[in-house]
Amino acid sequence: xxxxxxxxxxxxxxxxxxxxxxxxxxxxxxxxxxxxxxxxxxxxxxxxxxxxxxxxxxxxxxxxxxxxxxxxxxxxxxxxxxxxxxxxxxxxxxxxxxxxxxxxxxxxxxxxxxxxxxxxxxxxxxxxxxxxxxxxxxxxxxxxxxxxxxxxxxxxxxxxxxxxxxxxxxxxxxxxxxxxxxxxxxxxxxxxxxxxxxxxxxxxxxxxxxxxxxxxxxxxxxxxxxxxxxxxxxxxxxxxxxxxxxxxxxxxxxxxxxxxxxxxxxxxxxxxxxxxxxxxxxxxxxxxxxxxxxxxxxxxxxxxxxxxxxxxxxxxxxxxxxxxxxxxxxxxxxxxxxxxxxxxxxxxxxxxxxx
Amino acid sequence: xxxxxxxxxxxxxxxxxxxxxxxxxxxxxxxxxxxxxxxxxxxxxxxxxxxxxxxxxxxxxxxxxxxxxxxxxxxxxxxxxxxxxxxxxxxxxxxxxxxxxxxxxxxxxxxxxxxxxxxxxxxxxxxxxxxxxxxxxxxxxxxxxxxxxxxxxxxxxxxxxxxxxxxxxxxxxxxxxxxxxxxxxxxxxxxxxxxxxxxxxxxxxxxxxxxxxxxxxxxxxxxxxxxxxxxxxxxxxxxxxxxxxxx
Numbered sequence: 038x039x040x041x042x043x044x045x046x047x048x049x050x051x052x053x054x055x056x057x058x059x060x061x062x063x064x065x066x067x068x069x070x071x072x073x074x075x076x077x078x079x080x081x082x083x084x085x086x087x088x089x090x091x092x093x094x095x096x097x098x099x100x101x102x103x104x105x106x107x108x109x110x111x112x113x114x115x116x117x118x119x120x121x122x123x124x125x126x127x128x129x130x131x132x133x134x135x136x137x138x139x140x141x142x143x144x145x146x147x148x149x150x151x152x153x154x155x156x157x158x159x160x161x162x163x164x165x166x167x168x169x170x171x172x173x174x175x176x177x178x179x180x181x182x183x184x185x186x187x188x189x190x191x192x193x194x195x196x197x198x199x200x201x202x203x204x205x206x207x208x209x210x211x212x213x214x215x216x217x218x219x220x221x222x223x224x225x226x227x228x229x230x231x232x233x234x235x236x237x238x239x240x241x242x243x244x245x246x247x248x249x250x251x252x253x254x255x256x257x258x259x260x261x262x263x264x265x266x267x268x269x270x271x272x273x274x275x276x277x278x279x280x281x282x283x284x285x286x287x288x289x290x291x292x293x294x295x296x297x298x299x300x301x302x303x304x305x306x307x308x309x310x311x312x313x314x315x316x317x318x319x320x321x322x323x324x325x326x327x328x329x330x331x332x333x334x335x336x337x338x339x340x341x342x343x344x345x346x347x348x349x350x351x352x353x354x355x356x357x358x359x360x361x362x363x364x365x366x367x368x369x370x371x372x373x374x375x376x377x378x379x380x381x382x383x384x385x386x387x388x389x390x391x392x
Numbered sequence: 393x394x395x396x397x398x399x400x401x402x403x404x405x406x407x408x409x410x411x412x413x414x415x416x417x418x419x420x421x422x423x424x425x426x427x428x429x430x431x432x433x434x435x436x437x438x439x440x441x442x443x444x445x446x447x448x449x450x451x452x453x454x455x456x457x458x459x460x461x462x463x464x465x466x467x468x469x470x471x472x473x474x475x476x477x478x479x480x481x482x483x484x485x486x487x488x489x490x491x492x493x494x495x496x497x498x499x500x501x502x503x504x505x506x507x508x509x510x511x512x513x514x515x516x517x518x519x520x521x522x523x524x525x526x527x528x529x530x531x532x533x534x535x536x537x538x539x540x541x542x543x544x545x546x547x548x549x550x551x552x553x554x555x556x557x558x559x560x561x562x563x564x565x566x567x568x569x570x571x572x573x574x575x576x577x578x579x580x581x582x583x584x585x586x587x588x589x590x591x592x593x594x595x596x597x598x599x600x601x602x603x604x605x606x607x608x609x610x611x612x613x614x615x616x617x618x619x620x621x622x623x624x625x626x627x628x629x630x631x632x633x634x635x636x637x638x639x
Contacts, residue, residue: 211451214475215405218494222411273405307451311404314430314453339453341536341547 039096040176051089058165059085069154076145079138084131088162091123092169099173116170124162128155196361209303212269219273234272241265248295252362255389256323256330257289259298263321266299270306277316278306284323290388291323291330294362300351301334301380309336309378330386335379352380359384397509400426400441402434402460403449403473408494412447412473415501422505431455435463436543443468445508447492450474455538455545458527463540467517471504479530487523533586537565539572548572550590554603554619556581558596566623591638593617593631601638 041047063081067074098119102112139147216238223231244262248254260282267280302319310317317337324331352371359367359382367384399422403409409427416422426437431454438446438460448470450457457472472491474480484491490504511518528534537553539546548567557564558578565572574581582590582598593599603619607627610616615627617635627635 210476214494215408218411218475218496219405219407221495221497222407222414225414226410273407275406311451312453314432341549342453 039093040173040180041093041096052086055086055089056082058089059083062161071154076147079145079147080131080135083134084127085165087130088123088127088165089169091127092166095119095166095170096173096177099170099177104174104178116167120163120166120170123166124159127162128158131158192361195357212303215273216269223272230272234269237265237268237272241269245296245299251295253292254295255289256284256291256293256332259293259295260284260289260321260323262296263298263302266302267319274306274311274316277313278310279316279318280321281318282321284321285325287325288323288330288386291325292387292389293330293332293384294358297355297358297382298332298334300355304351305334305336305378308342309338312339312342313337325386326383328386329383332382332384333379335377337376338378340375355380355382395421395509395513397422397445397505397512398425398441398443399423400428400434400438400443400446402428402431402446402452402457404429404452405449408449408473408496411496412501415496415498416505418498419502419505429453431457431460432545434460435540435545438464438468439543444512445505446470448472450477450480454547456527458524459538461520462524462528463538463545467519469508469512469518470520471508480527483523483526487520487526489518489520489523528584534581534584537572537574537581539565539574541572546572550585551600551602553600554621554623555600555625556598569621588638591631591634593635594626594628597625597631599625599635607632607635 041051059082060078062085063074063077066072066077066081072080095116098115102115104112135147138145216234220231220234220238223234241262244258244265248258248262263282267278271278271280298321302321305319310319320333320335322331322333322335352369356369359369363384367382370381372379372381397419399416401409401412401416401424403412406429409429413424413427416424425441425443428434428437429452431452434446434448434452435455446468448457448460450472451474455463457470457474461468461470470489472480472484472489473494473496474491475494481491481493483489490508492500492504534550536550537548539548548565552567554566554568556578557566559573561575561577562573563576563578563581565574578596578598582592585598589601591599591601599617599619603621605618605620607615607617613629615632616624617627618624
């Protein structure tokens, strides 16, 4: 996007400024006494406008050589060179213009004339070109600032939204009501198990609230939460749900966004194991790979499960959250096979700083 | 009130079935004739034992509760049992279907049972077609087609369908060399398939674009498509226009 060409009001302003400059130039030309007013107008206004058009190309140089990221001498050199070249070409074009005017309208009496004060013209041309370049740099800076502001705002909104969603996700009403139904069933036939389930539920919700309020927790804490969650689901699903966790002691020290894995586990049960008559396994693995922490959640799945829909939402949330927190330093990969579904997360491996 | 009531309980969680069984045990006239843990079994059992009333969970392996209803031949009185499906609860209200919310309580179950028994006595045959249609329209483009062959249920992913052919009130689905009949109009099916992947090439044919090998001029102004399998299907002029848009 060119900040002037693609912006109608700015383009008009630009043309207006250059027209005024052209008229001033013609006044200057007239004051030398060498040319008549008419001659000055016919020469200086088109010439100035031509320079204005040439000046628009400075934008592309501004883009290639951004102010903050380029050495000052380099910018000075680049623009010194382009200013010189542009002005020389521009003045040659001016000579052609005079010749053309001399041919086309003899009344102007331009024949065999030439601009004698070429040094002044050269200086003014180069200065105007450099001024135009400066204006382009200014516009580029404005654009960057606006862009950054927009990005920051978006990031903030996104972070808040995902935080809310994360909170809502762990207090999934479906999970809560189903669990309460199981407790109710157990009360009649196995009061001890019922009490155990109530305690698991209480622990799970208490920890969810506690950890959910923080941006980061240790992987150890996240695993603790998942254990409660899986214990509860185990009561519901019975032998259909198998769980395997393999998280190294080293990995457990890592700082991870709170409740990051929880929605993935929930998906693994709801859309994976829960859709299989014979049940299946949910596997959670975590290990450091050099500077990176790798977390995997894998589950068995039915190749023609009732609904693959809905899995996208939870995953999308996790992906966006990782992106907001780590940018390109984190990654989420999905490996979907006919009978297996795996999500692989990588994020910077940072240990919890001991308080 | 004390006529015998034959009941089926369908839920994939054993504890949830336990709870309903426990609550039903307080009603001596109720006999549990079937317990099913997934949708496939539910369809089979309900068809074979013909219960008077079904307690039906929504989220189950293989088939959802709605899909079970879709596949049953005749109307069956149902009490849906669900934990929390906003859409479902709204639909139950709209279509006046009995439902229970988990955790299920004895009082609510007694009430629902009484209500259902009354309807039965008055010979109210429930019509769940509108409810099933509602649940389908919530699902977006069709991902799989459910087919009953005798007492067996097949799940056919739509991606495996080569083409569908209209046969009166049935659709004949051609997939990997085999064919399946489904009681459904081709129009109905075509409306629910992703229009980016399936094209109505003819009044009687819907083609999976993936399977298209080439289009040939057959006679002046008339064309046929040749599938990768070598099958040849007629293309109407309107069908050709639709096809061209996607190629």
